[in-house]
Amino acid sequence: MKVTVAEVSKNRVELTIEVPEEKFEESLEKAYRIVVKKINVPGFRKGKAPRIVVENMYGREIFMEEALQDAIPKAYEQALEEVKDKYTAVSSPEYEMVQIDKKKPFVFKATFDTKPEVKLGQYKGLEVEKIATEVKDEDIDAEIEKMRQRYAKLIVIEDEEACEGDFLTIDFVGKIAGEPFEGGTGENYSLELGSHTFIPGFEEQLLGVKVGETKDVVVTFPDEYQVEELAEKEAVFTVTVKEVKRKELAPLDDEFAKDVSEFATLQELRQDIANKLKKTAENKAEYELRKAVTKKAAENAEVEIPESMIENRLNQMINDVAFRLNQQGIPFEKYLELTNNKIDDLREMYRPEAEALVKADIVLEKIAQEEDIQATAEEVDEEIKKLAEKYQQETDKIHEVLEKQGQIPSIEFGIMLDKTVDFIIEQANLK
Amino acid sequence: MRSPHEVLIKPLVTEKTTDLMQENKYIFKVHPKANKIEIKNAVEVIFDVNVIEVRTMNMPGKLKRQGRSVGYTSNWKKAIITLEPGQRLPIFEE
Numbered sequence: 001m002k003v004t005v006a007e008v009s010k011n012r013v014e015l016t017i018e019v020p021e022e023k024f025e026e027s028l029e030k031a032y033r034i035v036v037k038k039i040n041v042p043g044f045r046k047g048k049a050p051r052i053v054v055e056n057m058y059g060r061e062i063f064m065e066e067a068l069q070d071a072i073p074k075a076y077e078q079a080l081e082e083v084k085d086k087y088t089a090v091s092s093p094e095y096e097m098v099q100i101d102k103k104k105p106f107v108f109k110a111t112f113d114t115k116p117e118v119k120l121g122q123y124k125g126l127e128v129e130k131i132a133t134e135v136k137d138e139d140i141d142a143e144i145e146k147m148r149q150r151y152a153k154l155i156v157i158e159d160e161e162a163c164e165g166d167f168l169t170i171d172f173v174g175k176i177a178g179e180p181f182e183g184g185t186g187e188n189y190s191l192e193l194g195s196h197t198f199i200p201g202f203e204e205q206l207l208g209v210k211v212g213e214t215k216d217v218v219v220t221f222p223d224e225y226q227v228e229e230l231a232e233k234e235a236v237f238t239v240t241v242k243e244v245k246r247k248e249l250a251p252l253d254d255e256f257a258k259d260v261s262e263f264a265t266l267q268e269l270r271q272d273i274a275n276k277l278k279k280t281a282e283n284k285a286e287y288e289l290r291k292a293v294t295k296k297a298a299e300n301a302e303v304e305i306p307e308s309m310i311e312n313r314l315n316q317m318i319n320d321v322a323f324r325l326n327q328q329g330i331p332f333e334k335y336l337e338l339t340n341n342k343i344d345d346l347r348e349m350y351r352p353e354a355e356a357l358v359k360a361d362i363v364l365e366k367i368a369q370e371e372d373i374q375a376t377a378e379e380v381d382e383e384i385k386k387l388a389e390k391y392q393q394e395t396d397k398i399h400e401v402l403e404k405q406g407q408i409p410s411i412e413f414g415i416m417l418d419k420t421v422d423f424i425i426e427q428a429n430l431k
Numbered sequence: 432m433r434s435p436h437e438v439l440i441k442p443l444v445t446e447k448t449t450d451l452m453q454e455n456k457y458i459f460k461v462h463p464k465a466n467k468i469e470i471k472n473a474v475e476v477i478f479d480v481n482v483i484e485v486r487t488m489n490m491p492g493k494l495k496r497q498g499r500s501v502g503y504t505s506n507w508k509k510a511i512i513t514l515e516p517g518q519r520l521p522i523f524e525e
Contacts, residue, residue, distance in 0.1 A: 043443070043444055043445030043446065043448075044445065044446050045446065048446050049446075050449055052523040053444060053449070053523065056523060
């Protein structure tokens with residue numbers, strides 16, 4: 001196979017690939033076997049006609065589509081292998097046929113975008129701010145308060161007046177000008193005072209009622225009430241209070257700790273919360289730090305990113321969004337309709353992010369190359385093990401599947417990027 | 432005397448005949464009145480080969496219907512021609 005390289009423009013390369021006649025013949029033979037099953041030749045059963053007969057009848061062109069489909073990707077891959085030291089393709093190639101004559105080598109051109117040249121800037125000793133990971137006492141208190149609210153008991157109150165936050169069970173009959181109206185009555189309705197589920201003014205007037213009391217509540221429906229006929233009307237609700245319940249927060253003591261957690265004392269519970277908060281904060285700080293150094297390193301480097309790389313990334317991102325929406329049960333088209341966005345708007349919106357991501361990847365990869373950072377076999381195994389745990393499958397099985405799908409290199413790539421970020425952080429100046 | 436091209440009408444290309452080519456036998460549709468000697472000469476003149484044997488048979492036309500009219504396709508003659516080993520007819524070559 002002969003390959004000639006020509007640079008069309010910056011980051012774009014045209015390969016002229018010559019496939020020897022015998023090689024192409026193999027592809028034609030394969031194509032014949034596929035095509036012959038579909039065509040009719042008088043005198044032969046389907047799929048039984050010899051190749052020469054088919055060729056005489058339909059011409060060689062009938063095999064071309066299949067043959068090219070077989071020959072081109074193979075030849076293209078081989079050609080890429082040959083020029084891989086200098087160029088790496090980042091876009092799918094555009095093909096142009098040059099010569100597909102009989103008894104002559106098959107020649108075609110493939111044009112594609114190449115991975116751009118990266119001019120690295122400073123990436124060692126980057127100055128990054130450290131993010132505080134301390135846990136303040138207030139945070140722990142807030143967390144415990146949340147737990148108290150969650151585990152609060154509802155106590156039935158007999159004699160006291162209802163106040164804000166209490167839960168009332170009420171029957172009510174609403175009348176406008178003495179006439180009952182639709183939706184104006186209810187029985188055993190549970191209402192939290194201060195939750196603003198009812199018309200403004202309703203809940204406030206119930207403050208101070210007691211169990212068994214009956215009270216007339218006079219309210220005016222607001223201007224923009226959902227039911228138009230009712231808007232701005234004055235209504236009288238006769239409310240009978242059947243029950244008053246109050247949230248009772250448990251006292252903060254060891255007993256409480258025992259109830260809500262596996263810890264015996266409040267002290268231990270506090271400690272546990274503190275640890276958890278700290279962990280979250282650390283994770284977040286780590287994430288932010290990685291993001292920050294990557295961004296800095298990328299900003300310092302100079303790259304001219306081919307359009308197609310950004311486009312690819314954009315497509316990927318949009319697909320991700322669509323997939324996530326779909327999982328939430330919203331078809332992508334519907335979402336676009338709802339948000340009144342066109343897919344182009346969305347692309348425009350994600351574009352800067354896509355560009356930054358692509359740049360970061362390219363730059364990190366270059367740094368990895370420069371610093372000779374690679375993923376080791378053990379690290380890959382480790383990663384696969386993690387995946388296996390995540391999907392609750394056997395490690396070997398996952399390995400096999402990934403290998404079949406050709407996912408191993410992308411795992412390696414991911415590990416390599418991670419390690420590169422680690423490296424940059426190691427070298428960075430943390431403030 | 433019929434000219435060679437009048438004698439040989441067309442080669443028959445079917446699954447069966449392509450298999451027979453392995454045995455150096457070629458099948459032609461020939462003029463219904465042609466005899467074996469005529470056929471042998473015609474093949475030798477047109478293709479410049481040596482014919483060892485010619486076997487012929489008369490093929491009756493098939494009954495065909497078109498609506499309520501009934502008729503037959505023409506009767507024809509089929510010839511199996513065996514060539515000297517090593518020789519071949521350029522039926523499939525362009």
